[in-house]
Amino acid sequence: xxxxxxxxxxxxxxxxxxxxxxxxxxDNGAPFSFRLxxxxxxDTAAWKTGVATELLTTDTVVEGVHFTRSTTPWRDLxxxxxxxxxxxxxxxxxxxxxxxxxxxxxxxAKVEEVDALYAGMLEIGNQxxxxxxxxxxxxxxxxxxxxCLTGLHPGQPMLRSAARIGDQxxxxxxxxxxxGGLRLMLEQLEAxxxxxxxxxxxxxxxxxxxxxxxxLTEAGVAAAMDVSDGLAGDLAKLCRSSGVSARLxxxxxPVHPLLRQTFPEGYLDLALSGGEDYLLLFxxxxxTVGKVMPGLSEGASVVGEIIAGDPGRVTIVDHAGVEKELNxxxxxxxx
Amino acid sequence: xxxxxxxxxxxxxxxxxxxxxxxxxxDNGAPFSFRLxxxxxxDTAAWKTGVATELLTTDTVVEGVHFTRSTTPWRDLxxxxxxxxxxxxxxxxxxxxxxxxxxxxxxxAKVEEVDALYAGMLEIGNQxxxxxxxxxxxxxxxxxxxxCLTGLHPGQPMLRSAARIGDQxxxxxxxxxxxGGLRLMLEQLEAxxxxxxxxxxxxxxxxxxxxxxxxLTEAGVAAAMDVSDGLAGDLAKLCRSSGVSARLxxxxxPVHPLLRQTFPEGYLDLALSGGEDYLLLFxxxxxTVGKVMPGLSEGASVVGEIIAGDPGRVTIVDHAGVEKELNxxxxxxxx
Numbered sequence: 142x143x144x145x146x147x148x149x150x151x152x153x154x155x156x157x158x159x160x161x162x163x164x165x166x167x168d169n170g171a172p173f174s175f176r177l178x179x180x181x182x183x184d185t186a187a188w189k190t191g192v193a194t195e196l197l198t199t200d201t202v203v204e205g206v207h208f209t210r211s212t213t214p215w216r217d218l219x220x221x222x223x224x225x226x227x228x229x230x231x232x233x234x235x236x237x238x239x240x241x242x243x244x245x246x247x248x249x250a251k252v253e254e255v256d257a258l259y260a261g262m263l264e265i266g267n268q269x270x271x272x273x274x275x276x277x278x279x280x281x282x283x284x285x286x287x288x289c290l291t292g293l294h295p296g297q298p299m300l301r302s303a304a305r306i307g308d309q310x311x312x313x314x315x316x317x318x319x320x321g322g323l324r325l326m327l328e329q330l331e332a333x334x335x336x337x338x339x340x341x342x343x344x345x346x347x348x349x350x351x352x353x354x355x356x357l358t359e360a361g362v363a364a365a366m367d368v369s370d371g372l373a374g375d376l377a378k379l380c381r382s383s384g385v386s387a388r389l390x391x392x393x394x395p396v397h398p399l400l401r402q403t404f405p406e407g408y409l410d411l412a413l414s415g416g417e418d419y420l421l422l423f424x425x426x427x428x429t430v431g432k433v434m435p436g437l438s439e440g441a442s443v444v445g446e447i448i449a450g451d452p453g454r455v456t457i458v459d460h461a462g463v464e465k466e467l468n469x470x471x472x473x474x475x476x
Numbered sequence: 477x478x479x480x481x482x483x484x485x486x487x488x489x490x491x492x493x494x495x496x497x498x499x500x501x502x503d504n505g506a507p508f509s510f511r512l513x514x515x516x517x518x519d520t521a522a523w524k525t526g527v528a529t530e531l532l533t534t535d536t537v538v539e540g541v542h543f544t545r546s547t548t549p550w551r552d553l554x555x556x557x558x559x560x561x562x563x564x565x566x567x568x569x570x571x572x573x574x575x576x577x578x579x580x581x582x583x584x585a586k587v588e589e590v591d592a593l594y595a596g597m598l599e600i601g602n603q604x605x606x607x608x609x610x611x612x613x614x615x616x617x618x619x620x621x622x623x624c625l626t627g628l629h630p631g632q633p634m635l636r637s638a639a640r641i642g643d644q645x646x647x648x649x650x651x652x653x654x655x656g657g658l659r660l661m662l663e664q665l666e667a668x669x670x671x672x673x674x675x676x677x678x679x680x681x682x683x684x685x686x687x688x689x690x691x692l693t694e695a696g697v698a699a700a701m702d703v704s705d706g707l708a709g710d711l712a713k714l715c716r717s718s719g720v721s722a723r724l725x726x727x728x729x730p731v732h733p734l735l736r737q738t739f740p741e742g743y744l745d746l747a748l749s750g751g752e753d754y755l756l757l758f759x760x761x762x763x764t765v766g767k768v769m770p771g772l773s774e775g776a777s778v779v780g781e782i783i784a785g786d787p788g789r790v791t792i793v794d795h796a797g798v799e800k801e802l803n804x805x806x807x808x809x810x811x
Contacts, residue, residue: 144590145583152613155587156577156594160608163598175573175628177609186574186609192526197609199576199624203616238510239521241534242491243622248480255479255487259494273495274512274521274532278487281538283617287578289534289624293510 157181182382183301184232184366185292196292198229204284212326215254217345219261221417222286225369227269227349228419230292232367234299234358236351237271241289245281258286269351299357299423303364304383308424308447313353315397315440316372318343320415321404336399347419353437357423360433365423371414372444373467375422377453386450388464389457395442413457413467492516517717518636519567519701520627531627533564539619547661550589552680554596556752557621560704562604562684563754565627567702569634569693571686572606576624580616593621604686634692634758638699639718643759643782648688650732650775651707653678655750656739671734682754688772692758695768700758706749707779708802710757712788721785723799724792730777748792748802 144152160181178194179187185198202208202222213221223240230237242262244255266273271290322344325332332340350367357365364383368375372394380387394412401408424447425433434441445457455467479487495516513529514522520533537543537557548556558575565572577597579590601608606625657679660667667675685702692700699718703710707729715722729747736743759782760768769776780792790802 142587143583144581144585144587147587149613149615152587152590156590156611156613159591159594160598163602177574177607179609181608181610183610186576188574190525190527190530195525195530197574197576197624197626199578199610199612199622201578201580201612201614201622203580203614205617206615239512239523239532241521241532241624243534243536245536245538245618245620246479248478250479252477252479252482252487252490255491256494259491263495272512273516275516275518275534276491277534277536277622278484278491279536279538279620280484280541281618281620282540283580285580285614285616285620287534287536287612287622289532289576291532 179298179300184229187233187294187298194294194296194298196230196233196235196294196298197289198226199287199289200225200229201285201287212323213345215257216261218286219258220265220346222288223262223265223271224347224349224419226288226290227265227271227351228367228369230290231350231354232299232365232421233292233294234354234365235292235294236355237269237290237292239274239291240266240271242273242276243287244276244278245283245285246278247282247284248280250284269349294358299362299365301364301366301379301382304379304385304424304447306385306447306449307426308364309427309430309443310376310387310389310422310424310445310447311430311434311441311443312368312372312395312420312422313350313437313441314420315395315400316368316418317400317408317412317415318397319347319417320411321400324411325403332403336403339397339399340403344417347417349419350421353421356436357421357433361429362423362425362433364425365421368418368420368422369416371416372422373413373455377455379422380455381453384452386448386454387445388448389445389455389467391457391459393442393444395440397440514633514635519564522568522629522633529629529631529633531565531568531570531629531633532624533561534622534624535560535564536620536622547658548680550592551596553621554593555600555681557623558597558600558606559682559684559754561623561625562600562606562686563702563704565625566685566689567634567700567756568627568629569689569700570627570629571690572604572625572627574609574626575601575606577608577611578622579613580618580620581613582617582619583615585619604684629693634697634700636699636701636714636717639714639720639759639782641720641782641784642761643699644762644765644778645711645722645724645757645759645780645782646765646769646776646778647703647707647730647755647757648685648772648776649755650730650735651703651753652731652735652743652747652750654682654752655746656735659746660738665738667738671738674732674734675738679752682752684754685756688756691771692756692768696764697758697760697768699760700756703753703755703757704751706751707757708748708790712790714757715790716788719787721783721789722780723783724780724790724802726792726794728777728779730775732775
């Protein structure tokens with residue numbers, strides 16, 4: 142069987158079950174090992190160190206698959222390659238700490254490009270309190286960047302598996318801006334200067350929701366993940382992990398006026414499956430949601446509810462009040 | 477300037493100085509951050525968690541650069557891709573713990589190949605007490621594998637920067653086997669069945685020196701690193717990091733009889749620059765070295781001494797007693 146037949150998410154499932162099913166023991170014989178508390182399958186892995194819970198995540202971008210030089214300058218690419226990892230830490234409610242950076246580069250690459258890439262990583266690293274403490278550089282005909290990032294949570298991290306029937310579903314800001322910015326650049330569409338600037342900024346300089354994640358976890362929110370592949374696909378993953386279904390309401394999906402202005406037909410699709418927004422999706426009971434919403438920034442909205450049903454099934458009630466199944470495949474890079 | 481003009485080690489130096497020089501603060505503002513004790517430039521990064529020192533390392537292999545399918549079957553590739561990271565933990569004197577695995581794969585790759593790759597990773601993982609707790613899969617026209625691995629040390633890790641003038645230099649086993657095995661396969665050379673089996677095994681199934689690293693650190697050895705690029709280049713790195721020079725003795729370099737039999741002319745070159753042996757290089761005063769040597773396995777030898785001189789300079793006294801400069805560039809994948 143070929144990888145493309147299995148698909149990205151089929152492959153991930155297969156590998157997850159392999160590594161858990163064939164592991165010889167959870168504590169691995171290390172006489173002073175830290176106890177694993179979040180295994181493969183969430184935004185990060187996590188273990189208890191005795192004084193806190195440590196988080197570990199990794200994310201890779203490959204040229205031609207996740208980015209192109211024409212739509213993402215090197216400095217922004219550096220920013221984004223760290224941002225996607227910081228966002229995973231945010232999804233757990235943690236603070237990011239130490240990063241290792243691996244660069245796959247052609248020998249013909251320019252040193253100035255690498256400098257610009259690192260300038261972007263240092264910029265976001267310094268803004269979010271992340272130190273790059275090592276890594277690897279390798280020769281590769283296809284450029285890629287892998288970041289591995291640790292984080293800390295003083296207590297219990299938020300999980301994908303903790304959504305409960307009856308929970309409200311909320312997001313921490315406007316959706317679809319990054320996807321809109323990418324489409325604007327790829328298709329060279331017309332837009333107002335203000336909209337073009339806003340949408341490109343969404344795509345090139347996403348702001349991981351560390352403060353929001355801390356606020357949610359401190360308020361007692363138990364279930365969260367970051368929106369990196371699009372709300373539809375990511376919510377389906379959260380629901381599958383929690384063994385529940387979800388219902389969204391099209392009218393409640395938060396979309397920035399400049400996105401709606403630029404894509405009057407397509408804004409909802411972008412919000413649902415645009416990807417790379419790097420804000421948080423979370424679920425909690427109405428009381429907890431009511432407590433946290435006033436502290437979140439513009440665009441934060443309750444968008445639906447967790448319901449009983451097939452694990453991972455997501456429906457949306459459209460503007461006419463008709464409930465439809467959402468394609469929950471997410472963005473499959475192998476499909 | 478192009479990366480190939482700067483070279484792999486020039487690039488690493490540049491990036492190391494960037495990430496340290498432009499970091500906004502060592503503690504990064506996190507209110508409960510762990511204190512960084514080993515920064516970029518050693519085998520792993522390290523920080524104190526309150527109960528132990530945690531280690532973090534990453535290593536990547538790219539098809540056509542670090543491996544070919546003809547010389548390394550998928551299962552062995554899985555073994556090796558984890559082995560090189562476990563070896564970095566061994567070099568600090570730690571125990572390996574949790575791994576994240578990133579696979580860059582073509583959509584046309586076979587699922588059976590990924591299964592075999594993971595079988596090899598699980599095999600070495602279970603042998604060394606490592607659990608794979610997450611990762612990433614991405615589409616890439618060039619296959620690559622990145623592993624990020626944590627480890628623990630109950631006290632002070634061994635460092636590249638701790639070699640002192642007057643120290644003896646020792647290695648924990650026979651050198652050059654892996655490079656010999658690779659050359660045997662690439663050049664399709666003649667060898668006895670016994671030698672071919674031994675050398676291929678050295679190349680395909682290196683055994684990271686976790687037990688040796690623990691023994692060294694418990695005996696008070698302060699300076700160590702793993703031999704992954706060849707003794708000559710790796711010793712030069714250790715010396716540069718410690719601000720010292722080194723003198724090796726050709727007669728004392730431990731070479732397995734089957735390597736010498738197969739490469740009667742080339743065995744010393746293989747031992748000095750073959751790479752991927754994944755044993756440990758360490759330095760300590762004569763008393764400490766005398767204490768640890770009897771507990772190490774076959775091949776472990778004192779090979780030279782740390783002397784005053786230009787940081788990173790390594791010379792070798794040949795079989796005729798003549799001292800010569802060793803090319804200390806190591807294996808530069810961009811050169």
